[in-house]
Amino acid sequence: MWRNPGELDYRKPAHAGERTLSHLVLSVPAIILSFVLALPIAVLANRLRRLRSFLIGAAGLIYAIPSLPMFIVLPLIVGTTIRDRLNVIIAMTLYGVALMVRSAADAFTAVDLSTKLAATATGYSPIHRFFAVDLPLAGPALLAGLRVVAVSTVSLVTVSALLGVPNLGMLFTDGIARGITAEILAGIVLTVTLALLIDGALVLAGRLLMRWERAA
């Protein structure tokens, strides 16, 4: 699609495959990082009550920062240039963590207390109990939170195209610059499809990891 031979300037449309790949490179690490970083923060937030309201409030505040300004301000803090992919990944990770901490904290809180106490009474060490009891039981709720993070990350990444970071959003900026409706439509379809594919992959991974869910 829209192959422009010889023109590889970042402003020019490369073919959609390349944009999709760049889009994946920006979103997938952010989604994984959000999940991995949010878990310990959520556990900590649940341990210390006072910390919980502070952490969840801070998460809400991060979410109040609009994405385009975030992409612009981050380089000043991180020390990268504005068109660096790292900015986008860090920004998306921050948003992801902000969303995920809240749902992970709720997910861990929802695990039945008597089950946890029973595990401790049976002789599980705290760490063993976390991985063998708390984490699996919070699994379905964690997955639901992660799916929200994944889908909104894929859709939000497109904004970084305004700064010249290559991804599917460039089909929008190029489409409007040249007045090509089909290109914009294709960009929307590709972004939504990518989001749904990642969402589907997460659901599948959840089924494989949490086989007990289907039996129940």
Add this chain to the structure above:
Amino acid sequence: MNYLMEALQWIADPANRYGDTGILARMGEHVLYTVLVLGIAALIGIPIGYAIGHFHRGRGIVVASTGAARALPTLGILTLIGVVVGIGLVAPLAALVVLATPSVLAGAYSGVENVDRTTVDAARAQGMSQWQVLTRVEIPLGLPLLISGLRSACLQVVATATLAAYVGGGGLGRFLFPAINTYNYTLMLAASILVMILAVVLDACFAFGERLVRWGVRSS
């Protein structure tokens, strides 16, 4: 950090504050868009949400629309409508309404849906009509969740209204886009800071309103 100081100086400079293209005017436009979009989204989302929540039918609409809204890239919708209807206000407003409505709808729906069944049954047992149950029991008790739905919609709209300038609208984005094109980091940063301040202030207003309503519901 040099840019940051310059950006703060730019914001503090009275020369940039007034006039049709000044900070105050652009901020006013930004707030106007936000209020307008939230108003339209409320007109669409609240009645549908209440109907779905009250009759316990069509839950799929809420789930599907909130899911689709998350996946739809707003920049894409904005540019698409921009190309179709041309440069102006219609594209950004329409795109923002598409973005905001599902949150409002979900807030209205879950507010009414989550009202304790026994409370609703008690209201019915006292002889309240369907309409009375909705307006006197379900809507007041569902108000906190409706407001939190409006709050998250507001947050998304303030953030995304920055993009309105990309298709010829006004708002704080008007400072941002020329700055991006000319690599004027000071101005980029100044505009970004202004948007963030506006977002945080509006969010704080909603947080306050939410608290007020929760307090009101509890004490009545």
